[in-house]
Amino acid sequence: MIEFSHVFFTPEERKEPALKDITFSVRSGEFVVVIGSSGSGKSLLCQCINGIIPHYLAGTLEGIVTIAGLDTKTHKISELAKKVGMVFQDPETQLFEMRVSDDLAMVLENLGVPAEEIRERIKTTAATVEIEDLLERNPMYLSGGQKQRVAIGCGLIAGPEILVLDEPTSDLDPLGTQMVYSTLSKLNTENGTTIIMVDHKSSLISEISSRVIVMDEGTIVKDGSPSQVFQDVDLMYKIGAFIPQVTETAWRLRKDGYRFERFPIHVKEAAGAFCRLLPEAKAPVGRHHRAGTASGGGLQPVVEVRDLKYTYPGPVQALKGVNLKVSRGEFLAIIGQNGSGKSTLLKTLNGLLRVEEGRVRVQGRDMSRIKVSDMAGITSFLFQNPANSIFCETVGEEVAYGMRNLSVPDEQIRSEVPSILTEFGLAGLEQALPENLSRGEKQLTAVSAAFAMKPELVLFDEPTSGMDHTTIGLIMAKLKQLVEKSATVIMVTHDMEVTARYASRVVVMNEGIILRDESTAELFTKDIELLKSLRLIPPQITLLAQELRSRGKGIPPDILTVEEFCQTFEKEVRL
């Protein structure tokens, strides 16, 4: 179906090829996921498949790419479009119309397909991707998952046998991601569509795909079934890919001499493997002991929210009476579904949304009167999409911008900027243009600029969205350091692994109210059912611990991180 034979691609502005000697083939009906660090050439690979390379992107293509028997060099994009559908990351730049049906029709209209047939195909495609009830809606007002389903519909409508998706779930919450994955899975199994998808949500990848291709620096470094590929944990680390937590745990324990024939990927599989190694529990299993769980009481309050209500025009009541107290040195995660009011709450803490009903005090300041710019230097706010946080012409300028507004002397700015950039792994990029950076580098730029202003309170909307594993690790470690220096961090997140690992306290929101406000360990042990009802899946490692416990092993149910699991495991085995 797809054949790459010794393909090299050198973009016009570069001397070195960005794709080097790519050779692989994909059979009809396969579900292939391509993973790799940013800049590894994944997107270019996708663009080779539908003919954007060489027909649209300037550069030199060597080697042969054939798609369903058509050589991409000699066939136009419009000919290839009948064989290959494309779906991109950003809904904003691929849904051009104000009605879903217009977007679906676009490719067929451009190909000159008769109107009657287009109407028929809109119906069948909408049924396939389950958007029949959205056809006359404005894509702008759909949820992220719905938007990407529409985009998949746009890719499918010309009837291609191959669907290529370039990071379709980067901007989606877990619910939206599940929505997209279930659609893809159905297309693959029921319609036999061949799917090539660039993505990096590993625990899910292993469940839906039949094959994983790993790219690094423009070449394919690994190619096999998910369970084969994830065995090479060292490689996964190197490219910053997500590793399923149970896989990582087995990998660490093997280093300590425990025998695993192969690394497990799923919880069930892992439970079997760990069960064999663990003795039965000898005493009733208690809680895992960990130092210092903050409660929010007693210490000096940084944030005080009382009876906060917020209504958007429409009217949509986003907050329906929220009470919250956060103390200095806390690391708080706010979790919940989309539309639960998390981001609204976060924005009122910085004045981005004005408090109209109720009271919000941040560091003693009444937020109903304060201007956003007056909060600079006290709070730093980071937006979900790093492109929304940065606006200067160079990376260095971006970091200096806030310092200058705080009247930091030029001398000091000049000396501090390079060291801050180095701290965030951006050394040498001081003069780089932000638009040329990868999403991860953009986020690091945004975070370093926020840190340069030495905030007492960091407000972070979705720190991990669309980031690779390495970037997440770096950002979270920096936030943790800040908390250790007695600053406060409040993050809104969907990422349960990050919540479990870093947050000391979690607030669960739903429909504008706070459902739970408790320590992280408590949440993941007592409230599993609540989380599931909100479609928030607890970390794999916690689920593994609970599964082992239910099988009579001595692992406490409130394990939150891989490290905690390994410690407890070794202690149990030694007993």
Added chain:
Amino acid sequence: MVLFRDYTGTTLMHRLDPRSKAIYMTAVLVIAILFSDYTYQLAITLSLVVPLLIISKILARPELRNKLFLTGIILTFALLVPANAVFRLPAGDYPELVRQGVDVGLLFWLGPFPVTTYGALLGVNYGIRILNMLLSLLIFTGTSFPRDVGNSLEKWGIPTYLSYMFAMTIRYIPTVEDNVFSVMNAQKVKGFKGYERGSFAEKLKAYVGMFVPVLLLSIDMINKMSIVMESRCFGAAPKRTIFREYRFKLRDFLFLAYVLSVTGAFVALWILGYGHAYTFFWS
């Protein structure tokens, strides 16, 4: 703000063919320009604008209920009426008009300028004229999807690229607006006080400074969009098909019959010499 974000509706105006509404708007533009007498201008408002405003329920939309829109209308009148009252008649022409026996309703002299009722009423006419044009444009664009306007005009021979340019420009106005707010927020969060404090000049400077980042965001967006457009085979077939049907229905004919007969009547009046500025009612 939600301007240019919503075109859905079930009123008669929403259901008309976009071409009928385009003809309507053109007709109002033409006669609004013809008449210089405010009474005739007001007659246009009452016969061709107000009824359709009511039918289309366009003024019920939240974006038109904001202060900016109302302030704009009031300011237009507040500027046009006195400005015309004062400056409409060059001081030098005044004695000539008096000699011809034309009554321009002199109120008083403001230094060298004769302040006249005639000028003030011309100002009123300009105000109503602008309102007629603006509201008919709003009735047309606010009740038709840009894609439908583009498509139906394409059926009348407008080139595809023009219809696309039109539909996409309007589609992306809200996106650019969002980009503007996102840049402003990012700057405010980092302590930039230009939008919130300072003099008018400082604020103006702040808004000008925002232009470059918004432009960069837009260029990035256009680059991504052009790849998608290419993948969707834009321009592949010599003649694009349009899957939606655009056909004049009975309601379109009735609507146009009304609009064109009223317009015809106004044009006839104008040809007969009514409603020109110099056939001022007390001259």
